[in-house]
Amino acid sequence: MSHAPPLGALLRQYAAGSALTCDPVEQGLLNRGYRLRTTRGRYFLKHHFDPETADPAAIARQHRATQRLADLGVPVAPPLTGTDGRTVAVIGGHAYALHPWIDGRHRHGGQLTTQQCARLGALLGVVHASLERVMPTQGRTPARPTDVTGGTEGSARTGGSARACAGGSAAAEGVDPARGADLADTFALIDRLLARVRRHRPYDAFDELARHRLLERRALLERHADRRPPQGGSVGWVHGDFHPFNLLYRDGEPAAIVDWDRLGVHPRAEEAVRAAVIFFVRPVGALDLAKVRAYARAYRRTAGAGPAELAAAVHRVWWERLNDFWMLRWHYERGDTRADPQFPAASALAVWWTREYDTVCEAFTG
Numbered sequence: 001m002s003h004a005p006p007l008g009a010l011l012r013q014y015a016a017g018s019a020l021t022c023d024p025v026e027q028g029l030l031n032r033g034y035r036l037r038t039t040r041g042r043y044f045l046k047h048h049f050d051p052e053t054a055d056p057a058a059i060a061r062q063h064r065a066t067q068r069l070a071d072l073g074v075p076v077a078p079p080l081t082g083t084d085g086r087t088v089a090v091i092g093g094h095a096y097a098l099h100p101w102i103d104g105r106h107r108h109g110g111q112l113t114t115q116q117c118a119r120l121g122a123l124l125g126v127v128h129a130s131l132e133r134v135m136p137t138q139g140r141t142p143a144r145p146t147d148v149t150g151g152t153e154g155s156a157r158t159g160g161s162a163r164a165c166a167g168g169s170a171a172a173e174g175v176d177p178a179r180g181a182d183l184a185d186t187f188a189l190i191d192r193l194l195a196r197v198r199r200h201r202p203y204d205a206f207d208e209l210a211r212h213r214l215l216e217r218r219a220l221l222e223r224h225a226d227r228r229p230p231q232g233g234s235v236g237w238v239h240g241d242f243h244p245f246n247l248l249y250r251d252g253e254p255a256a257i258v259d260w261d262r263l264g265v266h267p268r269a270e271e272a273v274r275a276a277v278i279f280f281v282r283p284v285g286a287l288d289l290a291k292v293r294a295y296a297r298a299y300r301r302t303a304g305a306g307p308a309e310l311a312a313a314v315h316r317v318w319w320e321r322l323n324d325f326w327m328l329r330w331h332y333e334r335g336d337t338r339a340d341p342q343f344p345a346a347s348a349l350a351v352w353w354t355r356e357y358d359t360v361c362e363a364f365t366g
Contacts, residue, residue: 005034005045006091013082013089014098016040031261035101042101044077047094053261054095056088062260063087063097065237068134074127077102077256104248104255109279114294116252117280121295123254124242124275125302128268131237181323183225189325190218196332206340210328213347220354221322229316233309236268242275269313272299273364277317277349285348286356289363296364307365314361321350 007019017040025033025044031053034045048054067078079087079097089096109117197211239246240262248255276295280288296310327343330336353360 005047005096007036009091010045010089010096010098011038013084013091014080015083016043016080016098031259036098043080044099044101046097046099048097048261049094056090056095059088059095059097060086062263065131065134065263066260069127069130072130072133074130075123075254075256076260077258102248102250102256102258104250106244106247107249108244109288109291110282112279112291114291117291118294118298120247120254120279121272121276121297121299122302123257124239124272125299125305127239127242127257128236128271128303135237181228181320183221183228183323186221186323187218189329190214193325193328193332200332206331206343209344209347210331213343214325214328216351217322217325217347220351224322224354227315227319229312229319232267232316233269233312234267234305235265238264238266238268238271240264240266240271242271243278267313267316268303269305269309270317272296272303272305273310273313273317276364277321281345281349283345285345286352287349287360287363289359292360292363293366310364311361314364318353318357318360321353 005022007022011017011019017038019036019038021035021037022045023035025035032047032049034047036043036045048059053059063079066076069076070078077099079099081087082089087097089098112120194211194214197207197214200207239257239260241259242257246259247257276292277287280291280295282288299305300307300310327339327346330339331343
């Protein structure tokens with residue numbers, strides 16, 4: 001690690017005893033996390049270091065939100081309060097927060113029963129409905145999309161990057177916050193990526209698959225160019241990054257929703273659709289529609305969202321996926337291959353979803 005946390009000063013500020021062990025957990029691009037054991041207990045120490053999400057005032061807002069959600073019975077892991085009454089410690093220009101350590105494990109949709117999928121959808125609906133109760137209503141305009149091609153660590157415990165799990169974002173290049181990706185920008189990006197693929201040496205199986213998917217995607221977009229979505233739907237406060245690595249299970253039940261760095265105002269049903277696509281995608285690039293259906297029905301019930309709202313969200317997220325190439329950008333522009341194993345399924349999903357569009361929409365709305 002390039003930056004070791006100042007444990008002495010931090011533990012004094014939180015009156016959390018003396019450090020016994022401090023081990024880094026898997027590192028994301030927006031935060032660093034440590035599993036900390038002291039003479040007072042076990043904790044998750046979170047170092048917010050990316051400028052985009054490290055503003056102490058924004059972190060404190062997230063903390064207040066999670067504490068209010070906890071008061072409503074939502075499974076979260078609010079931070080400890082320091083001796084100065086604050087939840088964010090700023091030491092040496094770096095922002096930290098100390099959370100209780102939550103024992104649990106991450107589970108993807110293939111590890112959940114249909115009943116558990118329904119409970120997952122109900123939970124996200126409760127989160128959205130509860131945020132409406134605890135967050136301010138003034139100034140509720142959708143937040144400007146940001147480049148989330150870097151992942152985040154969880155507030156209590158998590159592994160991997162958000163994007164590496166999520167496999168898609170509305171923050172792709174050329175995205176209009178109100179309408180979604182513009183085809184001219186997408187086609188230009190496809191051309192640039194194809195050029196990089198052709199130049200890559202040694203040319204390998206990944207390059208061949210990337211070339212095939214890029215050409216295939218361009219043809220799909222040309223065929224469906226008239227289906228760019230209209231203005232976005234109903235907005236509300238959302239978690240912003242709800243996926244398997246940001247949810248801990250214990251004894252088969254959700255123990256804590258973590259990583260609230262992207263808390264903001266966005267079309268809420270789109271978060272529900274994105275989460276389902278992440279949780280329930282199969283390795284072959286198809287969705288488990290029975291589980292999607294159970295999840296979506298429960299979400300609509302607890303969030304108070306109607307079928308029309310979900311149908312519009314399905315369309316927008318489908319379009320978003322058709323225009324999103326973050327995995328290939330990581331591979332060819334950054335030389336970062338961490339997401340390569342997920343590319344076959346993620347790239348196949350866009351094709352399958354286009355072919356099965358009506359069936360997918362029915363699963364979310366029926």
